Amino acid sequence: MNSRDSREQSAWRIAFRQNPMLYALCDNTMKNFFLSLKTTVWTLLALIGFFFIGSYMMPVHRDVFxxxxDLLLFQWIERFAAANPWQAWWFFASFAALVLLTINTIxxxxxxxxxxxxxxxxLLRIAPQVIHIGFLxxxxAHLLGAGWGYRLSGFMPQGTLAQGLPEGRALHLVEVRIVTDEKGFPMDWSASVVLYENGVKVTSGVLGPNRPLFYNGMGVYxxxxxxxxxxxxxxxxxxDPGAILALVGGLLFMLGSAMLLVLKWKKT
Incomplete structure (x- = not known):
């Protein structure tokens, strides 16, 4: 920090000491801003706007998005978003809006x-807090999933064994099956897999487009x-280490919303 910054900070401290009303005004302004329902509404509207822009930008810039x-969110930010700020500006703006909304909620x-x-x-006062806790x-959960855990994708020929997965695991692709119609167009497909941990078979299953295999917090898709x-x-x-938190948060959010709806309905 240079001497000019130090002088400016000292000037602000002196101003606050000599003018308690100025400090109170700034303090109240910040409190009113974060406590205001308008802050929530405008932040949500801004998020909708940023997401709308993102729905256009993502297909246009497929090389970035x-x-x-295939990556954890923080990995993607480091490798692609940070290197292409003009294409990803709406994402960073959305992230900032979410931070503001989080502070507003807390x-x-x-x-x-x-x-x-x-x-x-x-009950009428606790219901919104249950919603807030669920939202947080x-x-x-998304923060944990964005920075921790892992996400690996790869091409596997039938019969191969993918070794070296985290936590001492290996994945064997046993068989790939496809169901076609009379004209030869694919109608459904599936893949049989076996999961090993430290050389021991722990589970197996048949994967489909909407049928993943789960084992101890890990999913195979x-x-x-x-x-x-x-x-x-x-x-x-x-x-995803945040999967359980996301489930709990979703349940709390629905519970609080249902409580608030019923209580408001009874009150009217």
Whole structure:
């Protein structure tokens, strides 16, 4: 920090000490901003706008956003978004809006909790806080999933064994099957896999387009099949440490919303 910055900070401290009303005004302005329902509404509207822009930008710039589904979010930000800020500006703006919405939610919840409670309005006041907690759990789950865990994708010919997976695991692609109609067009496809841990078989299953295989927090997904060079499949192995938090957050969000709806309906 240079001397000019130090002088400016000292000037602000002196101004606040000499003018308590100025400090109170700034403090109240910040509190009112984060406690305001307008902040929530405008932030949500901004998010909708950014997502709308993103729905246009993502198909146009597939070279930037295409790898998003194959990488952890923070990995994608480091490798692609940070290197292409003009194409990913709406993403960073959305991230900033989510941070603002999170602070807004926490401040509102704290303000509600420290207020005076009565038995009559207990449920009516606790319901929004349950919604807020659920929302924060969902955000925390996505944060954990964005930076930790793993997401690996690869092309596997039928009969091969993919070794060296995290946690001492290996994946064997046993068979790839495809069902066609009378004209030869594919109607359905599947892949039989076996999962090993430290050399021991722990589970097996048949993967489909909407039928993953789960084991101890890890999911195995069938992304596509390929018969151009013999039976093969493109598989993804994913571990999301925030999955349970996301489930709990979703349940709390629905519970709080249902409570608030019923209580408001009874009150009217």
């Amino acid at each position: 295409g790898p998003m589904s 401040v509102c919840s704290i303000q509600a909790v420290i207020g005076r409670w009565t038995r009559r309005d207990f 759990f969902i955000l925390l 069938l992304k596509n099949i390929d018969f151009s060079r013999g039976p093969a499949a493109i598989l993804m192995v994913n571990r």
